[in-house]
Amino acid sequence: MTHADDPRLVEAKAIPMANVVDRLGIVGLKRQSGELIGPCPLCGGRDRFGINLRTGAFLCRKCDLRGGDQIALVRGVQGVDFKAALTWLCGNAPAEIDEAERARRRRKAAEAERKQREAQERYRRKAISDARTIWSKARPGHLGVVRAYLQSRGFTEQLLPEIPTALRFIVEHPYVKKIGRELVTVHRGPCMIAGILNPAGELTAVHQTWVDRDPPHSKARIQFEGEDMPAKLVRGSKKAGAIRLSTPPGSEALVMGEGIETTLTAMVVGHYPNAAYWAGVDLGNMAGRMKKVEGRRYSGLPDMSDRDAFVPPDWVKRLVFIMDGDSDPVMTRAKLDCGLRRAMAVRPGLKAQIIHAGAGVDLNDLLMGKADG
Ligand SMILES: [Zn+2]
Structure with missing residues (x-):
């Protein structure tokens, strides 16, 4: 054998x-x-x-x-x-x-797999419910913390007169980390809460950015046992979701960056009149699963069997992805290509493009130069 x-x-x-x-x-x-x-x-x-x-x-x-x-x-x-x-x-x-023993083992393996799937589903439902609780406790962004944080990132009141309703805040928000089997509150403080909506428009996750109490109110520095922790965390299920920063009525273009700040920058620069601006939360979500191609590290081709990947709504005729300057360019490019190709496959006739937000370069200049490419 x-x-x-x-x-x-x-x-x-x-x-x-x-x-x-x-x-x-x-x-x-x-x-x-x-x-x-x-x-x-x-x-x-x-x-x-x-x-x-x-x-x-x-x-x-x-x-x-x-x-x-x-x-x-x-x-x-x-x-x-x-x-x-x-x-x-x-x-x-x-x-x-014997055959009976083999059958028993197969059943055992199938049972273990089923249990794991159930546990994952339970975890997902709990995470979504947590996200909704956080969102319901958060207050509208124009009332506090959000403005202070965005100001620290260069979004003056002049540039951004209205705070998007997708951005809320909590003044005393715990930063909880699972350490081993225990939940530990590592930090507590002001936090910007961004709602992540699924394609049906339901809130399924929140994106949290802890903000420094002291001026200039930039990202909080969070440490645990001497190690820096990320000041941004997602709670819930972000799959196929987005942070809908602005969706003007009658919009036909959607501009999407990974993060809130990058997407807002493109928004205030405003090269695409009447476009919607949504943050895609992370590259993996914007790209969806990528097809594996022998001999290529990143194929840039979408695995269309991934039902949980982001796809633009049907009113979108033009989809623009913003490429961040600070991540691995080859991987980033492949992931963005993957997401755009998926969108074009699902929405025939869709125009798709990538614009660059180079590190230290004015996004405005890049938008002006690349927008019609
Ligand atoms: Zn090793």
Whole structure:
């Protein structure tokens, strides 16, 4: 019997990746949008190791431990061959077990998978409900914190006379982090709360930016055990959603950047008359899942089976993505291409383009130069 015929192969691949990680005793990994990220079990490389829970692909960017499934992970971490890894995962070779035992194991694997899916769904529902609670506690942005923060980012009252209704604030908002199994309040203070709406217009997540109490009221510096923590966190399910900063009636163009500030900059520059300005929250959300193409690191082609990716509403005739200057240009470009191609596939006739917001360069100049390309 060859490896490929071994019925345990199907069984091994049905074991959720997270279970294999647990059984292997790999610790310290943190869940980050469908991935586990953290120290490498082989070389210890800090935050260099990642496992994609959906595809099973894993990679350490330090020691190059890599592979694509449960068996490869066991082989890599335990340094054993294919057969031993399979036995470690599924027990003895099939010749030694009967059909009933195999069926029992398959049921067990299916059950584990179902339980994991249910747990994920429960987690998602709880996160959305938390987001709605935060939103309902937040006050309209024109009353406080939001103006002070935006002012610190250069948005004067003259540039931005009206605060978008998508931006609210809470004066005393806890910054809660899950450390191990416990929820720890790491920080507390003023916070800008941006509503993230799904395609149906329902609030499914909030984007939170903690703001420094002291002038000039820029991003808060949050530290935990000597380490800097991000001042911006999303709570809820942001999938396919956006922060709708401005949607003028009769609008036919949608301009979208990753972040609130980038998108607002494009908005106040106002090169696209009567355009809507929405922030896409993050590149992954704007791009959706990308097709894997042999020999290419980033194909830039959308995997159209991803039903959770952002797609512009049907009134959008022109979609403009803003490319930020400060991220990896090749990856960023591929992700934006992926998102635009997806949008064009779903909305035939849609015009799509990318404009650059270069680091330290006036977005206005770039908009003027690139807009008709
Ligand atoms: Zn490593």
